[in-house]
Amino acid sequence: MSNSFRLYIKNAKQAIVVCNNGEKFLTKEGMKNMSVMEDCSLIIGKDGLLKAVGPADSIGFQFRGAVFEKVIDASGMCVVPGLIDAHTHPVWAGDRVHEFALKLAGASYMAVHQAGGGIHYTVTHTRRASLDQLLHSLTQRLTRMLRSGTTLVECKSGYGLELDTELKMLMVIEKARQTLDIGISSTYCGAHAVPKGKTVAEATEDIIKVHLPKLKEKMAQGELRVDNIDVFCEKGVFDLDSTEAILQAGTDMGLQINFHGDELHPMNAAQLGAKLNALAVSHLEEVSDDGIAAMAKAKTSAVLLPTTAYILRLPQPRARDMLDRGVIVALGSDFNPNAYCCSMPMVMHLACVNMRLTMNEALAAATINAAYALGVSRSHGSLEVGKQGDLLIINSSRWEHLIYQFGGHQELIKYVIIKGNIVYENDRTMDY
Ligand SMILES: N=CN[C@@H](CCC(=O)O)C(=O)O
């Protein structure tokens, strides 16, 4: 075995490894007993994978004489896995700050959408934008996410609604994947709204007969990598039958299902997700008891989005009922022009206060369970030997400060590390 490694992090006060038995996800009990090590060191190899995680003394002894490209003395600091954001819409042009004012004055999300604003407004601007413009703004947004501790992010298309713009968005995501440090899971979301001038049936047919075959061709040629398929299943958008047809066509071409459901109206989307073996259904503010039971049984994870319920003043998703019944709960920022939030620490804080998650539950939901929602919990989501060396070093002697200090992550996160490389070092941390 080689005696030369990429990174040695020594003497951390705490390392929150999250789980240590190769679990693919955690449900309520596992989240409660999340694995925390005191006085710990970690080693990451030149392949970017974790080689050792354990007591500082024994790691020091075991690796005496080894050569490290970089050593970080983490005395008094904490190590947590890189955060995983399981739901974002980060590729778009044209902000909607004017609509924020309308919503503050009482307009509902759907009233704005049906009046031609909302997603339609963003579609108009995104269709006009060049690939380079979209890539520039995406890069800035993903950089903000990275500096807030996100090391893997799901990125959706969905502001094109016609083939060329959907492909342009997916190509922008692909270029970001190839050039940026942050990990990306790419999602085709051509069924994000029914385009103006088309019926639901026409839009569904266009997606199944035109968009998906083209996507399949580009994926086969190695031009694009797409991991997931998404539909906005909602009253006045895509109904349950058209949602099922689109998701089934996506799964037939090898995409993982991860879709918007039961957000503004109860749609039985959770049951549909369970029936189709979806990896995840997002939102779920209006999920029924039967939907919760079906998701628990099928191991379809619930991606909860605290910013959406907060900004739109929706009822909170019933996170406690989901946890009590064994649903795999994950978190996402839902970054989009309606919910402009790049920070998973703030998302975790909102999940704790508004959805009544414990801090342990919030961290598990933003790490191992978000990895599960994206189908990557074999390689991501915990600090276990053999997994990718993605982690944060926090300038605090207790990890919970990352959640407790609302908005304080900018002064707390000292290092963001991906595959053992320091991708962000923050000189402005303060340890109180
Ligand atoms: N609900 C549908 N999609 C997004 C909002 C997109 C938008 O308003 O631009 C969401 O998840 O919140």
Ligand SMILES: [Zn+2]
């Ligand atoms: Zn969304």
